[in-house]
Amino acid sequence: MLLEFDRVEKSFADNEGPVRVLQGVSFDLAPGQTLALTGESGSGKSTLLHIAAGLESADGGAVRIAGRDLLQMGDAERAALRLSQIALVFQQFNLIPSLTVGANIAFQARLARCADAAYIDHIAAALGLTACLHKYPETLSGGQQQRVAIARALAAKPNLLLADEPTGNLDEGTAHEVLEQMLKLVAQTGAAVMIVTHSPVVAARMDRNLHLRGGQLV
DSSP: OOEEEEEEEEEEEETTEEEEEEEEEEEEEOTTOEEEEEEOTTSSHHHHHHHHTTSSOOSEEEEEETTEEGGGSOHHHHHHHHHHHEEEEOSSOOOOTTSOHHHHHHHHHHHTTOOOHHHHHHHHHHTTOGGGTTSOGGGSOHHHHHHHHHHHHHHTOOSEEEEESTTTTSOHHHHHHHHHHHHHHHHHHTOEEEEEOSOHHHHHHSSEEEEEETTEEO
16 A cells, blocks of 8 residues: 555644544555545544645554655655655645746656656646746736646656645636646556545545544544
């Protein structure tokens, strides 16, 4: 398995004491599989995604990427694993304003020393960004910026793509087109995909659906 959650626990403190956000969550995801994670706001979806990315630590259980337990790693090891194997797409685009669209797309791949100019051009064409490569993020619409964020995530050919509402800023027609192109590009690399979404249309397009309620899978 590429991603494994084994009885994962996570709590946060508030004024009334600890609040359990994830309670014994277990699931796995194989290479090439796509998975939608659904649930109401506050159910723990984003926390689960952050733990899978190594951005937050669980309080208990195990989280393994290709057999390596994230909870046993230090910050530097987790950062190196993210760089080499994991790509993230969040609702905030986090594009670098001083870089062109083309340079933004290439950014993570260059850090991972696997930049491929021909592949970047291929991704840009698939996501309708070819005419924007020499522009700067501030000149783009929100939907275009989201496409750039998706392209950047895919450019390094990650083994695991984690996305939080990746088409949430797009109109319905464009969202469908971008989702299909994203899945097609991911399928070419054999990567696994986990998407947090409120959209039943997006969820229906995934191989598997998991639903979080009160920190538990139901």
